[in-house]
Amino acid sequence: MAWAGKILRVDLGKGTCTSEPLNMKWARDYIGQRGLATKYFTEEVDPKVDPLSPQNKIIWATGPLTGTMASTGGRYSVITKGALTGAVACSNSGGYWGAELKMAGWDMIVFEGKSPKPVYLYIENDNAKLLDADWLWGKSVWDTEPAIKAKHQDPQIRVSCIGRAAEAGCLYAAVINDLHRAAGRSGVGTVMGSKNLKAIAVRGTKGVGNIRDPKGFMKATTEAKKVLADNAVTGQGLPKFGTQVLMNVINEIGALPTRNHRDVQFEGAKDISAEAMHQPRKTDGKPTLVTNQACFGCTIACGRISKIDETHYTVQNRPEYWGASGGLEYEAAWALGAANGVKDLEALTYANFVCNEDGFDPISFGATVGAVMELYEMGVLKKEQLGIEALFGSAKALTYFAELTAKGEGFGKEIGLGSKRLTAKYGHPDLSMSVKGQEFPAYDSRGIQGMGLAYATSNRGACHLRGYTVASEVLGIPVKTDPLVTEGKAGLVKAFQDATAVFDSAGVCLFTSFAWTLANVQPQLATACTDEFTLEELNLIGERIWNMERDFNNRAGFSSEDDTLPKRLLTEPAKTGPAKGLTNGLDKMLPEYYQLRGWDEKGHLKPETRARLGL
Amino acid sequence: MQKSLYINADKCTGCLQCEMACSYENYGVFNPAKSRIKIFDFDHTGRKVPYTCTQCDEAWCLHACPVEAIKVDAATGAKVVLDDVCVGCKVCTIACPFGTINYVQDTGKVQKCDLCGGDPACAAACPTGAITYVDADWTGLERMKQWAAKVDNQPRA
Numbered sequence: 001m002a003w004a005g006k007i008l009r010v011d012l013g014k015g016t017c018t019s020e021p022l023n024m025k026w027a028r029d030y031i032g033q034r035g036l037a038t039k040y041f042t043e044e045v046d047p048k049v050d051p052l053s054p055q056n057k058i059i060w061a062t063g064p065l066t067g068t069m070a071s072t073g074g075r076y077s078v079i080t081k082g083a084l085t086g087a088v089a090c091s092n093s094g095g096y097w098g099a100e101l102k103m104a105g106w107d108m109i110v111f112e113g114k115s116p117k118p119v120y121l122y123i124e125n126d127n128a129k130l131l132d133a134d135w136l137w138g139k140s141v142w143d144t145e146p147a148i149k150a151k152h153q154d155p156q157i158r159v160s161c162i163g164r165a166a167e168a169g170c171l172y173a174a175v176i177n178d179l180h181r182a183a184g185r186s187g188v189g190t191v192m193g194s195k196n197l198k199a200i201a202v203r204g205t206k207g208v209g210n211i212r213d214p215k216g217f218m219k220a221t222t223e224a225k226k227v228l229a230d231n232a233v234t235g236q237g238l239p240k241f242g243t244q245v246l247m248n249v250i251n252e253i254g255a256l257p258t259r260n261h262r263d264v265q266f267e268g269a270k271d272i273s274a275e276a277m278h279q280p281r282k283t284d285g286k287p288t289l290v291t292n293q294a295c296f297g298c299t300i301a302c303g304r305i306s307k308i309d310e311t312h313y314t315v316q317n318r319p320e321y322w323g324a325s326g327g328l329e330y331e332a333a334w335a336l337g338a339a340n341g342v343k344d345l346e347a348l349t350y351a352n353f354v355c356n357e358d359g360f361d362p363i364s365f366g367a368t369v370g371a372v373m374e375l376y377e378m379g380v381l382k383k384e385q386l387g388i389e390a391l392f393g394s395a396k397a398l399t400y401f402a403e404l405t406a407k408g409e410g411f412g413k414e415i416g417l418g419s420k421r422l423t424a425k426y427g428h429p430d431l432s433m434s435v436k437g438q439e440f441p442a443y444d445s446r447g448i449q450g451m452g453l454a455y456a457t458s459n460r461g462a463c464h465l466r467g468y469t470v471a472s473e474v475l476g477i478p479v480k481t482d483p484l485v486t487e488g489k490a491g492l493v494k495a496f497q498d499a500t501a502v503f504d505s506a507g508v509c510l511f512t513s514f515a516w517t518l519a520n521v522q523p524q525l526a527t528a529c530t531d532e533f534t535l536e537e538l539n540l541i542g543e544r545i546w547n548m549e550r551d552f553n554n555r556a557g558f559s560s561e562d563d564t565l566p567k568r569l570l571t572e573p574a575k576t577g578p579a580k581g582l583t584n585g586l587d588k589m590l591p592e593y594y595q596l597r598g599w600d601e602k603g604h605l606k607p608e609t610r611a612r613l614g615l
Numbered sequence: 616m617q618k619s620l621y622i623n624a625d626k627c628t629g630c631l632q633c634e635m636a637c638s639y640e641n642y643g644v645f646n647p648a649k650s651r652i653k654i655f656d657f658d659h660t661g662r663k664v665p666y667t668c669t670q671c672d673e674a675w676c677l678h679a680c681p682v683e684a685i686k687v688d689a690a691t692g693a694k695v696v697l698d699d700v701c702v703g704c705k706v707c708t709i710a711c712p713f714g715t716i717n718y719v720q721d722t723g724k725v726q727k728c729d730l731c732g733g734d735p736a737c738a739a740a741c742p743t744g745a746i747t748y749v750d751a752d753w754t755g756l757e758r759m760k761q762w763a764a765k766v767d768n769q770p771r772a
Contacts, residue, residue, distance in 0.1 A: 068645050069635045069740070096631075103646060156648075179658060207638060207646025214643070225742065239628075290661040294628035297635070299742035301628035305661035324661035 001210040002064035002528035003027055004107045007040075008128055010121060012195050013054065013113030017121075017128040022107050027064075028532060029614065031525070034090045035505035035545040037061035037079040037108055041088070042548060044110075047555035051081045051187070052194040054114035060101065060160065060200060061109075063507025064529050067102030067208040067296075069218070071225045072509035074099040074296025076160075076183075083187030083194070084171045084364065084418050085437045085461040087558060088549045091174070091188045092465070092504060093160075094295030094303075095181030097202065100158040104204025111195060120148065120161070120199040125206055133198040140164055140406075141176045142357045148201045160200045163359035166193030168408025170416035172364035172438075180326025180356040181295065186438060186460050189359050216527035224512075224520050225299050231515035233475070238302035238511065239292050243330035244274035246442070253474060253483060254577020255447030256334065257440065259341045259392045260370035261433045261566075264444045264574045268343025272333050276345050277304065283311050288345055290324045300511060304328055306349050314350035314399050327352035331464065334442030335366025340373055340398055347395035351402040358406035364418055367439035369401050371419040371431050372411075380426050386411050430567045436461035436558065445565065445584040446574040448473050450481070450489035452584035453593060456563045457493065459549040465510060467496040477514055484578065486585040490592035498542035505545060518542075544613040547597070551605055551615060560603035563590060617692045619751040620728075620735060622665045626745035629654055629663035636740035640731055649719065651728040652737045652746070665746055667737075668715035668728040670694055676727065679710035692751065693730040701725055 009018045023040075030036040037059040049055045058080035065073040076098030082089030101109070104125050118133035136144050141163040149157050159177060166173030166189040173189030174182045183189075211217045228234040237245045250256045251269035258266040270276060277289040286307070294301035307324045308315050315321040328336075328349055336348045355362040369390075375381040376390040383389050387410055390397040404412025414422055419432040419439055433440050438461025445452030450469035458466040469492050473483035481492060499518055503510050506525055518538050525533045564570075569584045594601065598609030605615065634650035642649050652667035674694045677685040684700035685707065687693070696716075701724040707716050708725060716727040728735075730748075738748040749756070 069632060069639065099631075099647075103648065205646070205648035207642070207644035207649065209642075209644035209646070218639075229742065292628060293661065293663065294630035296631055298628075298630050299632065301630065301743070307661075323659040325658070 001212050002068065002208070003032065004102060004105050004208075006106060008106050008109045008123070010109060010111045010128070010130065011113050012111055012115040012119070012130070012197060015115070015130050017130065019126070028530065029541065030545060031502065031505035031541060032063035032107065033061045033066070033075065033077045033505045033507055034079065034092070035501060035541065037077060038088060038090060038545065038549060040108070040110060041079050042552045045081065047552050048557070049081060051083045051086060051191055054195070056081050056191060057110060057112045058188065058191050058195065059108055059110050062098050062102045062107055063505055065524060066507035067099040068211070068221070068507075068528060069297065070221045070508055070524050070528070071228055071299040072295065072297055072512050073507050074298065075507050075509055076101065077504065078175050078183040078188040080188055080191045081556070082438075082460060083173070083190035085186050086556060087186075087436050087460055088552045089186035089188055089460050090504070091183035091185050092510070093175070093177055093181050093183040094298070094509060095178035096296045097158040097160045097177035097181070098507075099296040100202045100204045102204065103207055104202055105206045109200065111197060114194070115196040118196045118198050120197070120201060122152070123200070123202045123204075125204060136198045137167065138164065140357045141359050142179060144199055145179060148199060152201070154203060157201050157203045161198060161359075162189045162193050163357060164407050165358045165360035165405060165416065166190050168413070168416065169193075170360050170405060170408060171418050171421070172361040172416070174355075174359045174361050176356060176359045182356065182359070182361070184361045185363065185463065211528050212530065213527040217524065220523040220527050224516065224524055227520055228299055228512060228515050233477070233514040234300045234512065238300050238514070241274035242292065242302045242304045244277060244304065244328060244333055246330045247273035247333060248275070249474065250443060253447055254574055254579045255444040255483070256338050257433070257442065257444040258338045260339065260367075260374045260431065261440070261444060261568055262374070263576065264447050264579060265576050266338040266341070268341070269338065271343040272328075272337040272345050272348055277306065277328065281309055283309050288349055295509070298509065300509075302511060308349050308353070309346050312346040312350070313396075314347060321350065321353060325353055326356055331441050332362035332366070335363040335439075336398060337366075338442070339366050339370040341392035342395045342398050343393070344395035347399050351399050354399075354402040354406050360405060360416070363441055364439045365402070365405055365415065367433055368415050368419040368422060369398060371423050371433065372401070372415060373397070374431055375423070375426055375428060380428065433566055433568070434462055435565065436562055438462045443470055444574070444579075445569055446582050447577065447579035448483045449486050449585060449589075450483070450492055452565055452569065452586050453489055453493045453589040454496070456565055456586055456590065457497075457593060459546070459553055466500060467493045468500070468510070469493055469496050471496070471514065475514075478517060484582060486588040490589050490596055493589075493593060494596050497546050498539060501542040501545035502538050505541070540613070544615065547605055547609065547613050547615055550603075554604050560594075560601065563603055617751040618733070618748050619670070619754050620667065620730070620738060621747045621749045621754045621757070623745050623747075623757065624662065624664040626743045627654065627663040627665050628743055629656060630742065632740040632742060633665060633737035633746055636736040640736040641726070651726055666715070668694070669713070670728070670730070675710040675712060676707035676716045679706045681706060688729065688732070691730045691733045694727065695729045696725055696727055698722070698724050
């Protein structure tokens, strides 16, 4: 079993909380978390809905392995129609909140409507109620969580909430839990804010007990943990260096997008790398990195906990920023750093802290600042309107923009719209480095060809967490493929996309897939849930989830025309490195991909594909 | 030879595998709320610190119990709560200077670490070696070794 078996439905308009039994047929067909919540979402919500209207819904969902001893079994996802993209959105977070919801006896929470005034949801096991949040509105994430704990006199409460960025309408606002873990992308926090929902506070003391075959499960999870411990990436690389282990690697292969993707290698990469985070500072002799940290149940522990140099310009005489907190992870270090040509590690760490403090996505934010800097250098944007000189490489501009965007002040209001809307407003839409309105993460698809297809077809807009072919093309997991060629990438992308959908629906972290394949997840799911979860069935479920998301996007108005990349990546060759002279060969991969997917030339599911997947 | 739980907080990542192992061992559920070992999160410093009963020789809980519901396990030295004797009066929770014996609403009894009869589940589950089960007379061994490594006894040139 492993599912709690019930969902909480919250009508924010009426102020009611109702318990419903979980649809077990859907649980068998979609597992949990991403798959199952998206099934509920696509069944209940009109694809054409305005993401910020009361008719949009937003779901917090756990997987069957969430809250168990399966390694990394603490994940939850937030599912809605994305404020940034207008596409289906599903943002995944770690920390402790997801497990706490499961411990309280709930698989998911479905919010519908809009509250007439700010509220937060308080859950204590079976009891859930909406409480006034007027006193919390206007507070940052870092102030909201302790305030809720203090009010309920319970330090063991876990909080998932928004900060001031979402309140101010930043379109890539995140949902943050445990102070620095984020359901970061696509503007799920913006949707939360649009509903006047400030926070979900949970205390769960019931635990997770209904494992189908407890002895088999303990054996399967123990074996799977050993696989993680014995693997060089999950057992050594990630705990020591975090995802930041990638910075120098990706730079060397010429796939580190730099200065809004003008370049593919960054001369300052080493200054913002994992190795730099370990390096003692000249000022106080201490490295930026304090320690690594795990999320609930995680035996990898890739999380970075850092402390900013107290004498750095960003935090001088501001002791509230002198504590240790989350970051830098690779994607954030890239987006705040290389994407803007900034190599001041302390400034990046500070900007990342601000992103967590007020809940907004450092990837979309950093990439949008990159577009702003390019427009500034072109003379389109002026110092007077920005409030600062914004040349590539300016740490001061970066941190200034972070502070403005956090509160929706000054030009931060425009940066909060994301690069697509901002560059269109100023007449240069081609300078938005995005797909379906969502900014790229830290891999240039001229140097890693498969990622171009993965970005172009990602159901939530440009993203590294939907089909991470970097694993194969760069790291050789599970097999090494040539990053500079397009041949074979259609099948590779599809395989990664389908498998990822299963990881994201099980309740475990995608980072396990550096060591695990579905063959390692399958025994854990089967012993926890049902022996119907065979490897063959999981593969089919992954493909079903992918196509369900695609079908929703098609009905929302997306088509093959949106499966594309910015002109820069298709027409401006990489200037340096192994990919020098190359553009992304999307046109060579896309038709084969559609064919493998069973879609017509417009990117719609063919009837036989629907029938085969039961959609 | 008796053994003790030895906790090295420097190695703790805060994954809570120990809390789940403890609750699973004693209640058959994954439930940190019922764990007898607890990880404390000092988020301002980034430190995660495991804490549980140290099995005092002159155990305050044992001496305070009015119904003699806490006994010494001769093999392990653990102070063990006898569920069928405990009346849930909670005097032991007041007597314990460290807070490591606590009331459980569901059972109406108190609970504390009993070293799992000599094979502690928390130590077995810990992925980093932050919790180990070592010779009770030598819990300082690892720290001594760390300091010993700093001793410079080579003849100087």
